[in-house]
Amino acid sequence: MNLKEKTVEKHVLYTGKIINLRVDDAELPDGKPCTREMVEHPGGAAILCVEEGKILLVRQFRYAYGEELWEIPAGKLDRGEDPAHAAARELEEETGRVPSSVEFLYLLYPTPGYTNEKLYVYRACGVHAGHVHPDEDEFVSVCAVPVAEAAQMVADGRIRDAKTIIAIQRLLLEGAKG
């Protein structure tokens, strides 16, 4: 079954600091015309860091929701930046922890209906102390949460961020395997 949609003409309606908006003329698999709205995003990196049975979570106000959320450290890629580098960078910037290496875990598509964001998720290995230095417009507080408590926070809805739920589920699955 042919599912492919063809781009007829791209229209960039907004070019911003983090995202761009495109509303393209396109063609459905059956040849009929359609319009596709999409957000262009440079991609991001997130990092799962566990020390002594505790997962590092950052609490951050998220403007779009008007809420403070619990998330694993993450941020967007700088232009041309390797996602593994970005993951280690974000960990240090937000929590002051420095990994000696990172292990690739997932390439995630957060919400494929309208964005092209690719989110690379890593695990921090061999972590030691560095320096906290968040972005100028970023206010975060850091908390080391026992994995069992983080699991409870997913179960009762206190953790809602998708990448963070995936990371915590992974820890639980690894624990279940022994």
Place this chain on the structure above:
Amino acid sequence: MNLKEKTVEKHVLYTGKIINLRVDDAELPDGKPCTREMVEHPGGAAILCVEEGKILLVRQFRYAYGEELWEIPAGKLDRGEDPAHAAARELEEETGRVPSSVEFLYLLYPTPGYTNEKLYVYRACGVHAGHVHPDEDEFVSVCAVPVAEAAQMVADGRIRDAKTIIAIQRLLLEGAKG
């Protein structure tokens, strides 16, 4: 620690079919001015449906990525629609299966840096046959995948959609618990 950002003035730059774009003047916790780009989304519902050890996945071309993806059935909420109703509706529209009830599993925030999308994830219970009737501009193919194979598809990166990974990892955790 005060993390809250205040809205100074909302600016709607685009009002679309599925999403709107806002670029607001806001104020950081320390009182400094900032700009916040965000996508307004009506919210969505997704549904995990397992029958005889197989999970129902739909394969769909996603314009923003230019790729066909494997996902659990999902779609946006109609205006004022109850998310549980939307989940059951999307399951029937995309796969022809009808649940006699749905169980709430998660409220997910897919990518909180720039969208306010709330995605409600349910499990289909007591499933029976109905009619497939996809949206006019929606072309999907349906596949019932054994849970172990779906887990392998997550592990090797064939499944990248975040909500789908969360649903599959949940099944694995339930299996691990016995």
